[in-house]
Amino acid sequence: MIFIRRAELSDAAQIQRVYASSNTYAGTLQLPYPSVEMWQERLRQVDANDLVLIAMYDGVIVGTGGLHVEKKIRRRHAASIGMGVADSFTGRGVGSALLVELLSLADNWLNLSRLELTVFCDNAAAVHLYGKFGFEIEGKHRGYALRNGVYVDAYAMARFHPHPPVVPESGL
Structure with a gap:
C-alpha cells in the first residue's frame, strides 16, 4: 500500500535515491548524481506556501510530489506541480496516489483554480497520467531542455478546478 505524507x-x-534513478532525473530538470546535502538544503528552504509530499511503500520513499503556489499577487490562483517516481516503481500507482493528494490540497484547501506543469513530450506515461486527472496540453516548448546532449521538447499542461467553490448566499 502506498502512504503519502509531507516531506x-x-x-x-x-x-x-529516488532522483538518482536515471529515468527519474531524465524526466525532470534535475541533474544526474544529486547529493543528499542538496536535498537537505532544498527541504530546509521549502517556502511556507509550498508543499512537498512523499510517497512511501513498505517504509521506503518511492516518489515525491510538489505543489508550488505562485508568489506574484496576480498569479496566486495558480500553482505548479512537479513529481518524480523511482524507476523501480513506475506504473505501480505512485504517481496517481501523489496526484490525488496534490489535487485534493489544491482544490479543497488552497483555493487554487489553475494547476500547471511541464512534461517532456516523449514521456508518454506521464502525459497519459496527467491527462487522466484533467490536465490538458496548452502548448509545446520546442528545445525546452538539454537531456543527454540533445534538446528535447516539453508540453505545457494545465488543469482548472473542476468545481470551483461558491460563496453561499447570506440570506439577509
Whole structure:
C-alpha cells in the first residue's frame, strides 16, 4: 500500500535515491548524481506556501510530489506541480496516489483554480497520467531542455478546478 505524507528534513537521503534513478532525473530538470546535502538544503528552504509530499511503500520513499503556489499577487490562483517516481516503481500507482493528494490540497484547501506543469513530450506515461486527472496540453516548448546532449521538447499542461467553490448566499 502506498502512504503519502509531507516531506521532512530526515527524508533527504531517500529522496536523493529516488532522483538518482536515471529515468527519474531524465524526466525532470534535475541533474544526474544529486547529493543528499542538496536535498537537505532544498527541504530546509521549502517556502511556507509550498508543499512537498512523499510517497512511501513498505517504509521506503518511492516518489515525491510538489505543489508550488505562485508568489506574484496576480498569479496566486495558480500553482505548479512537479513529481518524480523511482524507476523501480513506475506504473505501480505512485504517481496517481501523489496526484490525488496534490489535487485534493489544491482544490479543497488552497483555493487554487489553475494547476500547471511541464512534461517532456516523449514521456508518454506521464502525459497519459496527467491527462487522466484533467490536465490538458496548452502548448509545446520546442528545445525546452538539454537531456543527454540533445534538446528535447516539453508540453505545457494545465488543469482548472473542476468545481470551483461558491460563496453561499447570506440570506439577509
